[in-house]
Amino acid sequence: xxxxxxxxxxxxxxxxxxxxxxxxxxxxxxxxxxxxxxxxxxxxxxxxxxxxxxxxxxxxxxxxxxxxxxxxxxxxxxxxxxxxxxxxxxxxxxxxxxxxxxxxxxxxxxxxxxxxxxxxxxxxxxxxxxxxxxxxxxxxxxxxxxxxxxxxxxxxxxxxxxxxxxxxxxxxxxxxxxxxxxxxxxxxxxxxxxxxxxxxxxxxxxxxxxxxxxxxxxxxxxxxxxxxxxxxxxxxxxxxxxxxxxxxxxxxxxxxxxxxxxxxxxxxxxxxxxxxxx
Amino acid sequence: xxxxxxxxxxxxxxxxxxxxxxxxxxxxxxxxxxxxxxxxxxxxxxxxxxxxxxxxxxxxxxxxxxxxxxxxxxxxxxxxxxxxxxxxxxxxxxxxxxxxxxxxxxxxxxxxxxxxxxxxxxxxxxxxx
Numbered sequence: 221x222x223x224x225x226x227x228x229x230x231x232x233x234x235x236x237x238x239x240x241x242x243x244x245x246x247x248x249x250x251x252x253x254x255x256x257x258x259x260x261x262x263x264x265x266x267x268x269x270x271x272x273x274x275x276x277x278x279x280x281x282x283x284x285x286x287x288x289x290x291x292x293x294x295x296x297x298x299x300x301x302x303x304x305x306x307x308x309x310x311x312x313x314x315x316x317x318x319x320x321x322x323x324x325x326x327x328x329x330x331x332x333x334x335x336x337x338x339x340x341x342x343x344x345x346x347x348x349x350x351x352x353x354x355x356x357x358x359x360x361x362x363x364x365x366x367x368x369x370x371x372x373x374x375x376x377x378x379x380x381x382x383x384x385x386x387x388x389x390x391x392x393x394x395x396x397x398x399x400x401x402x403x404x405x406x407x408x409x410x411x412x413x414x415x416x417x418x419x420x421x422x423x424x425x426x427x428x429x430x431x432x433x434x435x436x437x438x439x440x441x442x443x444x445x446x447x448x449x450x451x452x453x454x455x456x457x458x459x460x461x462x463x464x465x466x467x468x469x470x471x472x473x474x475x476x477x478x479x480x481x482x483x484x485x486x487x488x489x490x491x492x493x494x495x496x497x498x
Numbered sequence: 499x500x501x502x503x504x505x506x507x508x509x510x511x512x513x514x515x516x517x518x519x520x521x522x523x524x525x526x527x528x529x530x531x532x533x534x535x536x537x538x539x540x541x542x543x544x545x546x547x548x549x550x551x552x553x554x555x556x557x558x559x560x561x562x563x564x565x566x567x568x569x570x571x572x573x574x575x576x577x578x579x580x581x582x583x584x585x586x587x588x589x590x591x592x593x594x595x596x597x598x599x600x601x602x603x604x605x606x607x608x609x610x611x612x613x614x615x616x617x618x619x620x621x622x623x624x625x626x627x
Binding site for chain 2: 227261266277283285288301302305306309312358359430432433438439441444446448450
């Protein structure tokens with residue numbers, strides 16, 4: 221394959237990954253690394269380097285829209301970014317010290333886990349929780365525009381959320397993914413932040429988290445311009461298209477198919493890692 | 499007090515939003531420009547990503563990337579675009595420090611500064627020279 225053919229192939233695949241990732245809300249990163257390693261035979265270290273870069277592009281692009289709507293909470297985001305960036309540094313450092321097989325196994329488990337998380341029902345009725353002293357001191361409680369006006373919310377279980385965020389950052393640095401599913405889990409389930417605020421704030425945090433491990437990746441030579449170029453341009457194109465279509469499309473069946481694909485990819489990554497064929 | 503803070507937060511949201519959009523667009527254009535030079539120069543050569551080799555040292559550091567980009571090397575320019583992309587969220591955090599200071603929110607000036615320090619440590623500590 222010539223460089224031109226290879227770049228075009230990777231670009232087309234990345235457009236598809238970015239498109240599906242935006243439509244289903246699962247992000248492009250989770251299918252990108254399996255696609256590059258399983259289908260195109262790319263070394264997993266180059267694949268996670270290229271994926272990490274594309275994660276910064278899509279999250280910054282989407283965050284630009286959400287922040288303007290006043291949905292993201294910049295104080296919650298900033299406070300939890302201390303945890304995710306520290307985690308990302310730890311994860312990227314660990315990634316440089318463990319084998320490709322181990323990375324592949326962890327990746328497989330994370331894929332299966334995020335497919336499971338995406339199948340969970342979303343809370344229909346927003347709960348009302350009392351203010352928590354620590355969250356109040358940290359000024360994390362906020363408000364956001366809802367269908368019937370401005371809604372106020374309180375934040376709970378700050379230490380638990382912070383710890384989960386450190387874990388999400390570690391996975392992001394280890395695997396070159398945004399780990400949005402785990403960030404949303406920490407905010408929505410643990411900290412009781414409204415789902416809309418959780419998802420948009422998670423998106424807002426992903427870019428900063430990924431930037432923390434990008435320095436380590438760059439210095440280790442994981443970011444190859446020839447591979448990262450079609451991946452970044454493709455995922456960005458795909459996710460922009462995806463957010464355009466999102467408003468009209470019925471994504472229920474699509475989410476179902478996509479999470480099935482993710483499980484299959486997860487099992488394959490797990491199998492390759494365990495059998496040492498990666 | 500509350501309404502004043504809300505107004506300032508909104509203004510900060512808008513500036514951050516524009517900053518992120520600008521950073522992503524700029525880096526995408528630089529990457530695209532580098533891609534054209536790279537593909538025109540190498541259209542018939544072959545590549546192999548199956549085996550991990552260390553990238554050449556000058557594509558792994560900020561100084562080296564700048565030198566390659568200034569020499570109008572396609573791979574160097576792509577890498578410069580990716581650096582701009584990595585710098586976008588960093589710039590967002592740096593701006594937030596300024597924004598929180600404007601709102602006299604000392605606690606969050608400190609929080610944002612810690613995040614910026616961690617990012618600086620990652621980028622400068624591992625990839626500067």
